[in-house]
Amino acid sequence: MTVTVKTFTSSSEAAAALSSDRNARYLGGGTLVMRALNEGDISLSTVVRANDQALMRIDPSGPRITLGAGVTFARILGERDLSFLHAPARSIGGPAVRNMGTVGGNLFAPNPYGDFTVALLALDATVALQGGFGSRDIPIEEFLQSRDRQAGTLVLSVSCTRPTSAEAFRYRKIARIKPKGGSVITLAAHLPISGGRIAGARIALGSMAPTQIRARAAERALEGRALDAATVAAAASAAAEGTSPSDSALGSAWYRREIVGVHLRRLLLGQE
Amino acid sequence: MLELRKDIFADERDDNLKEIGKGTQRQDMLGHVTGTSSYFNDHKLQGMLHLKVVRSTHSHARIRRIDTADADRSAGVRRIIRGSDVPRNLNTLLSLINFGKDDEPSLAVDKVRYKGEPILAIVADSEREAFEAIAKVRIDYEPLPTVFDVEDALKPGAPVVNETYPKNAFIYHDVYDHQKLRFGDADAALATADHVLEQRYQMSPIEHAPTETNGSIAAPDTNGRYVVYTSTQALFFSVDTCAKILDVPSNTFHFIGGTVGGGFGGKVDTLTEPLCILGAMLTGRPVRYVFGREEEMQYGPPRGAERIYIKDGVMRDGRVVARKIRAYFDSGAYTRLSSYAAVKCAAHLPGPYTIPNVYGDVYCVFTNRTPATAMRGFGVTAMDFAIECQMDKLANLVGMDPMEFRILNAYRDGDMKAHRREAKNTALIECVQVAAEKAKWPIRDEFKRASSRKDGGGSRAAIPRTPADTHARTIAPAQQRTTYDRLPAAALHEPPREPPPPAPPPPPSPRPASPSHGAGRFSSVFGTRRR
Amino acid sequence: MAKTALQFRHNGSDVAIFVDGGTNLLVALRELIGDMTPKFGCGQGGCGTCSVLIDGELHLSCLTLAETVAGRSVETLDSLKQGPNLHPLQRAFADNFAAQCGYCTPGMLMAAKALLDRNPSPSRAEVVEAISGNICRCTGYEPIINAILAASGGRASA
Numbered sequence: 001m002t003v004t005v006k007t008f009t010s011s012s013e014a015a016a017a018l019s020s021d022r023n024a025r026y027l028g029g030g031t032l033v034m035r036a037l038n039e040g041d042i043s044l045s046t047v048v049r050a051n052d053q054a055l056m057r058i059d060p061s062g063p064r065i066t067l068g069a070g071v072t073f074a075r076i077l078g079e080r081d082l083s084f085l086h087a088p089a090r091s092i093g094g095p096a097v098r099n100m101g102t103v104g105g106n107l108f109a110p111n112p113y114g115d116f117t118v119a120l121l122a123l124d125a126t127v128a129l130q131g132g133f134g135s136r137d138i139p140i141e142e143f144l145q146s147r148d149r150q151a152g153t154l155v156l157s158v159s160c161t162r163p164t165s166a167e168a169f170r171y172r173k174i175a176r177i178k179p180k181g182g183s184v185i186t187l188a189a190h191l192p193i194s195g196g197r198i199a200g201a202r203i204a205l206g207s208m209a210p211t212q213i214r215a216r217a218a219e220r221a222l223e224g225r226a227l228d229a230a231t232v233a234a235a236a237s238a239a240a241e242g243t244s245p246s247d248s249a250l251g252s253a254w255y256r257r258e259i260v261g262v263h264l265r266r267l268l269l270g271q272e
Numbered sequence: 273m274l275e276l277r278k279d280i281f282a283d284e285r286d287d288n289l290k291e292i293g294k295g296t297q298r299q300d301m302l303g304h305v306t307g308t309s310s311y312f313n314d315h316k317l318q319g320m321l322h323l324k325v326v327r328s329t330h331s332h333a334r335i336r337r338i339d340t341a342d343a344d345r346s347a348g349v350r351r352i353i354r355g356s357d358v359p360r361n362l363n364t365l366l367s368l369i370n371f372g373k374d375d376e377p378s379l380a381v382d383k384v385r386y387k388g389e390p391i392l393a394i395v396a397d398s399e400r401e402a403f404e405a406i407a408k409v410r411i412d413y414e415p416l417p418t419v420f421d422v423e424d425a426l427k428p429g430a431p432v433v434n435e436t437y438p439k440n441a442f443i444y445h446d447v448y449d450h451q452k453l454r455f456g457d458a459d460a461a462l463a464t465a466d467h468v469l470e471q472r473y474q475m476s477p478i479e480h481a482p483t484e485t486n487g488s489i490a491a492p493d494t495n496g497r498y499v500v501y502t503s504t505q506a507l508f509f510s511v512d513t514c515a516k517i518l519d520v521p522s523n524t525f526h527f528i529g530g531t532v533g534g535g536f537g538g539k540v541d542t543l544t545e546p547l548c549i550l551g552a553m554l555t556g557r558p559v560r561y562v563f564g565r566e567e568e569m570q571y572g573p574p575r576g577a578e579r580i581y582i583k584d585g586v587m588r589d590g591r592v593v594a595r596k597i598r599a600y601f602d603s604g605a606y607t608r609l610s611s612y613a614a615v616k617c618a619a620h621l622p623g624p625y626t627i628p629n630v631y632g633d634v635y636c637v638f639t640n641r642t643p644a645t646a647m648r649g650f651g652v653t654a655m656d657f658a659i660e661c662q663m664d665k666l667a668n669l670v671g672m673d674p675m676e677f678r679i680l681n682a683y684r685d686g687d688m689k690a691h692r693r694e695a696k697n698t699a700l701i702e703c704v705q706v707a708a709e710k711a712k713w714p715i716r717d718e719f720k721r722a723s724s725r726k727d728g729g730g731s732r733a734a735i736p737r738t739p740a741d742t743h744a745r746t747i748a749p750a751q752q753r754t755t756y757d758r759l760p761a762a763a764l765h766e767p768p769r770e771p772p773p774p775a776p777p778p779p780p781s782p783r784p785a786s787p788s789h790g791a792g793r794f795s796s797v798f799g800t801r802r803r
Numbered sequence: 804m805a806k807t808a809l810q811f812r813h814n815g816s817d818v819a820i821f822v823d824g825g826t827n828l829l830v831a832l833r834e835l836i837g838d839m840t841p842k843f844g845c846g847q848g849g850c851g852t853c854s855v856l857i858d859g860e861l862h863l864s865c866l867t868l869a870e871t872v873a874g875r876s877v878e879t880l881d882s883l884k885q886g887p888n889l890h891p892l893q894r895a896f897a898d899n900f901a902a903q904c905g906y907c908t909p910g911m912l913m914a915a916k917a918l919l920d921r922n923p924s925p926s927r928a929e930v931v932e933a934i935s936g937n938i939c940r941c942t943g944y945e946p947i948i949n950a951i952l953a954a955s956g957g958r959a960s961a
Contacts, residue, residue, distance in 0.1 A: 002347075002400060003825030005807065005870060027868060031848050034866040037825050038846035039564060040324075040403035047825060047868065074860075094936015095917065096854055096861040180935040297897065304905030305893040307840030307880035311906065314839040400825070483844045483852050483906045483940055533842070533906030534940045565845035 003037065007049040011130055014050035015154040019132035021046050026154055028070060028105035031097060055104075055156065058082070065162050069104025069155040073116065076103075084162065084169050088119035088188065091173040094180060104155040107140075108147065111207045112182035112250055117144070118212050119171050121204035122188035123160035130154045144211040161190065168192055172267050173206075174259070176250060183207045184251040185260055187267050191227065198222045203235075203264070208243040208256060217241035218264060227268065236265035300531065309531050311484060312501040317491050317558035321350055323551045324402035324561075326392040326409050327571065328384035331420075331640040332431065333413040335383055335391065342408035343394065348401030350555050353393040355381035358550060359519035364607050365541065368512050375436035376606035376643070378517055378546050383416070385433055385605035386642050388571035395551045395559055422579055422600035422637040433605055433638040442603065442611045442636035449635065451618035455690035456629035456736035458585075461594035465585025467669050472581050473658035477574035477602070480647055484533020486572055487562030488544045490552040498549055499526045504542065505535040513542040514549055525549070537646030541573055541608055576610050576644025577602040578617070578654035582662045585629075590672045590680050594629040595622040599655065601636050604643035609650070610636050616651035622690055623659040624700045625681040626732055630690040675708045679719045686729025694733065698724040811872045813838065814882035822869045829853045829864040832879060840880035840909045844938070851937030854910035854917075855879050861917035863936075880909040883916065892916060895954035896947070903941035910937050915951045924955055 006024075008014040018024050024046035027033045036044050055070035060081035067076070073089040076082050077098065092098055092106075092115055106116040107127065117140075125140040131153045140158070143150065163169035171188045175181035186206030191198050201222040203215040217238035225231040238261075245256040266272070303309035340352050355361045355377055362374040380391045392409060396402035417431040424430055425440040432438050441449040462468055488502040504510040507529045515522035532539060544561045551559035563572060578601050585594035599617055603610035614636035621632040644650075667677035682700040689695050701724045708715045806821035813836060820835040832838045832855070844852030846865050853865040856878040864877075883890035889897070892915050902908040911934060918925055918933035925933065930951045931944075939947060 002805075002823065004805070005824050005868065007870075030866040030868060030871075031863075034827055034868060035847040037400075038827065038865060039566065040399070040406070042400075042404050042407050049868075049871075093848065094851060095914065095933060096851060096863045096936050097848055099860045099862055100848075100866060179931055295900075298900075298902075300905065301897045301902060304902040304908045305889065305896045305912070306884055307909045307912075309905045310839075311842070313843065314833075316834050316837060398823070400823075481940060482904075483850055483938060484842065484904075485844075532904060534904045536940070562843075565847060565849070 003045055003047060005047045005049065007051065009051055011050045011052040011055060011154055011156055014048050014052070015130035016132055017046075017048050018154055019152040021048075022152075024048050025151065026050075028102040029072060029100035031093075031101045032105055032108060050154075057157070063162055064159050066157050066159045067103045068157050069102060071103045073098040073101055073103075084166065085116075085119060087171045088116045088173075091115050091171075091186075103158055107143065107155060107158070108150075111210070111246070112184070112248060114212055115173050115183055115186045115206055118186045118204045118206040119169075119188045120158055120160050121212050121214065122171075122190045122202045123163070123169065124190070124202060125158050125160035127158055128156040130156050141214065144213075147211055163190060164192060170267050170270075172263065174263055182250050185256055185263060186212075187260075187263055189264075189267060191222065191268075193227075196226055197224055198227060198231075199224070203239075205239075205243065205260065207248075207250075208240075208245045208260060210244070210246075213243065215239050215242070215260075215264070222268075229269075232265055232268045235268060236261040239264040303531075311531050311533050312488055312503045312529065313484070313560070313562060315489055315501050317489065320489070320491075320558040320560055321395050321397060321551065321555060322399045322402050322561075323393055323395045323548060323559050324399065324406060325379075325390040325547070326394065326406050326411070327567075328380065328387055328389040328391055328413075329411075330384055330413050330415055331387045332416040332418045332433070333384050334416060335380065336412040336414050337410075338392065339410040339412075340392065340408075342410075343405040346396075346401065346405040346408050348397035349394060349405045350397065350557070351395040351551065352405070353379065353395065353547065353550060353554065355379035355391075357554070358517065358546070360517050363513065363517050365509075365513060365609060366607070366612065367516070368509065372442065372607050372611050373436050375434055376608070378550075384413075386640055388567075388642060389605070390547070393547045393551060393561075395555055418640040420639050420641060422577075422602050422635070422639060425637050425639050426600075426635065431640075433640055437607075437638055440638045442607055442614065442638070444611070451614050451632075451634040451636075452741075453618050453621050453630060453632035453634075453690055454738050454741070455631075455692070456594075457739055458594045458596045458629040458631035461629040462583065462585040462596065465593050466588045467586050467666075468583065469586065469662070469666055469669055470581070470583040471658075471662055471665065472579070473654075473661060474580075475578045475654035475657060477577045477641070477644065478647060479569055479572065479574045480534070480536040480538030481569065482532075482534030482536065482538060485563040485565060485568040486539055486543050487560070488548045489558060489560045490545070490549040491558035492552055492556055493526060497524055497526055498552055499528065500545060500549060502527060502529045502545055503532055503535075503539050504529050504545065505532055505537070505539040506542075509540065510542040510545055514545050517546040518549060518553070536648055537575070537650065538572055541643075541645050543572070571642055573604070573608060573643050573645035575647035575650055575653075576604065576613060577641075578658075580655060580658040582658055584662060584666055586666050586670055588670055590667070590670050590677055592625060592627050592666065592681050594631075595625075595627045596631040597621055597633070597655075599632070599634045599658075601634065601651065602641060602644060603636050603638055604641040605638060606643040607636070607638075608643045608645050610644050613644075613646075613651035617655050619691065620652045620655050623656065623663075624683055624698070625663075625678075626683045626687040626695070626728075627681070627690070628736055632690075673715065675704055675713055675715050676719045678704050679715070679722050682724070684724050684726070684728025684732070687732045688735055692735055695728065698728075700724065807870055809870050809873055811874060812876040814878055826869045827865050828855070828862075828867040828869045828872060828877070831869040832864060832877070838879050838881050841913075842906055842909055844906070844910075848936075849938070850907070851910040851914060851934075852907055854913040854937065856913060856917060859917075859920060861914055878913075880912050883912065890916075892919070892951070892954045895950040899946050899950035899953055901942060901947045901950035907937060907939045907941075911939065911947055915954070918951070919955055925951075927952060930955075 025033050026048045055068045057068040059066040076089040126137045127143045173186045174184045188204045190202045201219045218235040221234040240257045245253040358378045361377045364372045394402045394405045419425045419431045490500045493499045548561040581598045583596040601614045614634045618634040622630045667674040683695045687695040810819045842852040844850035855864045914934050
């Protein structure tokens with residue numbers, strides 16, 4: 001049972017191949033699938049690829065932007081219209097990983113990876129999926145909750161909200177190693193302001209649960225209020241609510257719970 | 273005095289030595305920057321096979337049964353090697369210098385003693401096929417109680433990790449379960465010291481994490497010999513270790529090494545060569561055995577953890593009058609080089625200080641952890657960490673500047689060390705003076721004037737009366753808190769209490785950590801010191 | 804085992820090989836072409852030791868499926884030296900003690916080349932960012948950063 005590589009010209013053919021073979025994985029930038037092969041993951045025996053240019057498309061215009069699943073982080077960094085996504089894109093890997101890693105692959109990256117997905121979660125993303133029986137769009141939260149069962153579907157693209165101002169979207173990755181290291185915690189906050197008050201706050205956390213999650217208690221503390229010290233303090237104290245971090249070499253679950261509020265407060269106050 | 277024997281190799285040496293103070297190019301630099309330096313893995317041999325090991329999933333377990341029926345039939349598998357295939361399946365690295373008993377199998381047979389211990393070696397046409405075969409091996413384990421803590425391991429009734437050493441401690445010279453250092457009467461001096469400070473220090477294992485993982489390639493050569501490309505840091509040591517394990521003369525092997533992709537001590541254990549060569553012997557083909565990154569990080573040997581208790585007696589004028597140390601070196605499941613680490617640890621006591629009463633016990637302990645090995649000053653580094661933390665705490669306790677406190681207690685030429693050797697060529701005082709100067713840390717003139725070459729010897733050269741040990745075992749001391757220590761989590765919920773006072777006079781209220789020059793308490797440094 | 808034919812440019816020369824399914828570019832370069840300059844360090848994208856340029860872009864060869872470079876151009880450290888003459892980066896690494904064990908050096912040099920090819924006069928911060936995916940365990944990073952800055956200075960003045 002050696003490894004077979006199947007290359008298709010269209011994403012629908014690739015999706016069909018993927019859904020018909022339990023041991024198939026879709027090869028994006030290679031940072032997940034090739035790693036699994038290198039480390040002897042024998043559950044993976046078919047590698048599926050698609051040369052479909054649609055997967056490489058970027059639509060940066062309008063209130064919601066769309067990124068093809070095969071778009072790399074290096075390409076996002078080259079798009080001036082996507083400057084709000086530059087911080088999360090730049091926080092991933094070194095230059096080589098950014099030249100390879102893709103938006104679609106990042107959705108499947110386990111802790112301590114998957115930083116870009118934290119930003120997408122805060123920006124109310126939807127994921128376009130191609131299964132064996134047609135395509136559909138699902139909210140990113142729904143996708144993440146069922147991620148383990150999504151191996152047989154192909155991600156075509158991701159769409160997300162464009163923040164109305166640079167202030168409205170904030171992102172920060174906490175790592176122990178400078179300038180680059182795995183995430184201890186990754187935070188992203190989308191805070192649209194309407195009439196001086198926050199309307200539709202979304203806060204997303206990475207490495208605080210088995211998948212990226214929203215900090216709903218902190219969002220509630222912000223909703224309908226001005227972003228003042230008291231509001232920030234309330235959100236920070238609620239940051240750990242509903243989280244279930246794990247121990248890892250980068251930080252213990254206890255440590256992550258202790259510091260998530262500290263970093264959320266700094267993020268919301270714009271402090272270093 | 274350093275002696276230079278200039279008569280030796282006089283004709284091979286340029287006596288016009290002017291190297292210090294200028295750069296000299298490395299011999300291997302050109303190879304490194306062009307990528308032509310040859311590492312063990314930079315050899316592609318015709319028909320090379322790949323070896324992977326099946327590792328224990330338990331930290332301590334009896335092996336009831338190993339079923340390789342499916343794996344034997346797996347595609348691409350050339351040979352599955354068991355412990356019974358290894359000619360001498362028990363070794364200890366330092367047996368080459370007659371130190372210690374053979375205690376570690378190349379492949380576990382009856383039981384496994386740490387998670388990741390090799391049980392089988394699978395030689396296959398490709399790495400992928402080796403991985404597929406590994407998944408088909410069935411091993412029936414009977415889990416055994418584990419012990420991961422060095423002090424728990426020495427308690428009566430603790431699980432026996434390694435039957436070669438049934439008390440879980442390395443035995444020196446067939447008799448002694450630890451290294452001992454006795455100099456003067458530490459207990460008497462502690463009883464009369466102005467302050468006593470007792471502390472517990474713990475250093476974790478540290479992985480070397482070389483960028484090149486451990487590995488080797490072995491290939492049949494002419495005349496029944498084998499050529500072996502290896503990542504070893506200790507080439508001749510590895511040759512002899514392989515000769516012993518494979519029970520052949522050492523000239524059976526032509527080892528090629530020398531260019532190592534980062535070692536730091538983590539490539540002295542001859543981890544891959546014996547099985548790699550055995551694979552080549554059994555298949556007649558070149559075989560490569562190289563660690564993956566996870567194997568390197570999880571099962572490659574680390575710097576061993578150490579737990580250290582220090583109990584010091586210090587006078588108000590800053591003199592340390594007694595130092596009592598108990599240290600436990602965590603060897604993991606097998607000895608490797610940890611017996612030697614514990615010797616080095618004992619040899620380093622009490623640090624570079626002249627202390628008239630020193631008492632040390634150092635244990636090399638077996639636990640169900642990954643066996644430890646060499647790493648940059650192993651045995652000494654953790655002890656220095658503990659001693660220097662302790663010196664800062666002692667300085668704080670008596671209200672002295674930490675730099676001046678070290679100069680006061682530093683050994684000087686002519687002093688008697690606890691090992692009953694005269695201190696020579698000492699330079700701690702000068703190092704501290706330079707460090708203070710570079711750090712713009714103010715020290716007083718009398719300490720700037722101090723010298724390693726002055727005021728040593730004399731009464732400081734005497735060997736004190738040293739009482740014989742009574743056989744009562746010391747009990748584990750309690751951790752005594754200082755202003756350096758954070759409150760334990762449990763104490764956060766109740767009003768802070770004073771720590772229980774040690775037996776001698778209670779400590780004075782802690783002083784601020786900032787440099788304090790209490791000239792009144794400390795007027796005549798060398799006068800009071802001499803007594 | 805089924806093999807796939809693969810052609811690409813390797814350091815300016817056309818090469819053709821047959822690869823097994825799932826073979827990564829690092830194995831293809833080292834074991835099928837015989838270019839031993841890229842090294843294996845982790846197989847998971849953490850160390851940068853296997854870095855090569857694909858169509859001028861820095862990639863990790865251990866995470867690149869070999870057949871994805873069909874028709875493309877792959878450059879390794881072996882392409883830097885021109886005849887007997889060291890590349891300015893190689894010269895700067897040697898002069899600045901930017902290699903000790905030498906194992907990370909091929910990846911460091913390719914990461915540095917990727918930087919200088921598009922940014923001939925980088926700032927120190929840009930150099931640090933450019934090698935942030937490459938791990939060195941021996942020298943520390945300062946000599947490496949200094950070497951890259953020295954090489955860029957040399958270029959700028961040349």
